[in-house]
Amino acid sequence: MHLVCPAGNLPALQAAIDAGADAVYAGFRDQTNARAFPGLNFSDDELRRGISYAHARGRKVYLALNTYPDSARLSIWxxxxxxxxxxxxxxxxxxxxxxxxYATRTYPRLARHLSVQGSATTAPALRYMYEHFGIERAVLPRVLSVQQVERLCEQSPVPLEVFAFGSLCIMVEGRCQLSSYVTGASPNRHGVCSPASFVRWDEHADGSRSVRLNQVLIDRFKPSEPAGYPTVCKGRFAVGGETFHALEEPTSLNTLELLPRLAAAGVAALKIEGRQRGVAYVTSVTRTWREALDRYQAAPSGWSSDPAWQKELSKHAEGHQTTLGPYHRNWH
Known part of the structure; x- marks a missing residue:
């Protein structure tokens, strides 16, 4: 299985390659990708340099063009x-x-991967994309059980990529309504969930902090409590007289213990989420997964998850918590 890692900027791309990524994915500094945060992503020159760096070391670079243009702006994509x-x-x-x-007609030799934002969760959907656009790989959404992933691997006309580690999304990929409801800016048309221009942090006299999204209170944090980027789904809400994470707790997907099962299913690539994260995250997570994959390849039958790997990954998890998410649900 290939290891596909995030690159939010040139240093992160180089760090991922140096730590053992088989491929990295990156985006331009515009709304053509779903991580259009200020200060993130690549200029033309930086992307050229990143591609040269990766190719010199036998690695690959994928360009994320995974948002949805309207007809007036299609030329940008x-x-x-x-x-x-x-x-x-x-x-x-x-x-x-x-x-x-457009890519199929204009550059037939340029490989096309179906983004997770395409939300292809069935064999007919994958087959349609393959027959009409010649996709060479599809990234599965993070809403499927491991049994569903196994069945799709059997039925898919193209190799499949799954998310292995990183932030979770409670919505069907590419169909989020929460952020656009609060801000009026669709994540898929503006390239980012919770656009920074709508975010306001307030510091209080007791050292606590509160965060609002378009004037809507999303969360309050105690002085010593870690605070992540404010998204509606991972905020705390008053429900039935109790205040808690009513939709989704801050936690990260971690499928390390499922590595043998994913390999046996025929998964082609494991994807690490986190283009908005820094070099330390990219280096540590990539290195950990590289070691796990190499050890599995060397001795599949005797492989087991090393507690040191889990400890290292937990350092970089949202809320310092990890979960198997939908992978471990017993209904499918």
């Missing part, structure tokens, strides 16, 4: 596809059919 081909990207990761269609 088309120019991004042009650049991907011109710069030598190894694949684009796209969700919207017009973007995939």
């Amino acid at each position: 088309e120019r991004a596809v042009d650049k991907a081909a011109d710069f030598g990207c190894d694949a684009i990761i796209a969700a919207e059919m017009s973007v995939l269609d």
Whole structure:
């Protein structure tokens, strides 16, 4: 299985490659990708340099073009596809059919991966994307049980990639309504959940902090309590006289213990979430998964998860908690 790691900037790309990533995924500094945070992503020159760095070491770079353009702005996504081909990207990761269609017609030799934002959870959906747009890989949404992943691996016409570690999304990928409800800015049209322009942090006299999204109170944090980026789904709400994480607790997906089962199913690649995270995160998580994969490849039958790996990954988890998420549900 290939290890596909996040690169929010050039130092993170280099760190991921140095720590053992087989491929990295990156985006331009615009709304063509779903991590359009201020100060994040790549200029044209930086992406060229990143591709050269990766290719010199036998690794790959995928360009995330995974948001949904409206018809008036489609040319922006088309120019991004042009650049991907011109710069030598190894694949684009796209969700919207017009973007995939343009890439298919204009650059048939440029590999096309179906983004998780495409929300393909069935064999017919995967088959449609393969037959119409020649996708070479599909990234599965983080809402499937491990049994569903196994069945899709049996039925899919293309290799499949699954998320192995990182932030969870409670919505069907690409269909989030919570952030757009509060801000009026769709994550899939503006390239980011909880756009920074709508976020306001307030420091209080007792050292506590509160955060609002478009003037809506999302959470309050005690002085010593770690605070993550404010998203509606992971805020705390007053429900039935109790205040708690009513929708989703801050926690990270961690599938390390499922590695043998995912390998046996035929999963082609494991994806690490976190283009918005720093170099320390990318280095540590990539190195840990590289060691786990190498040890599995060397001796599959005797492989077991090392407690030291889990301890290291927990340091970088949201809320310092990890979960198997939908993978471990007993209904499917």
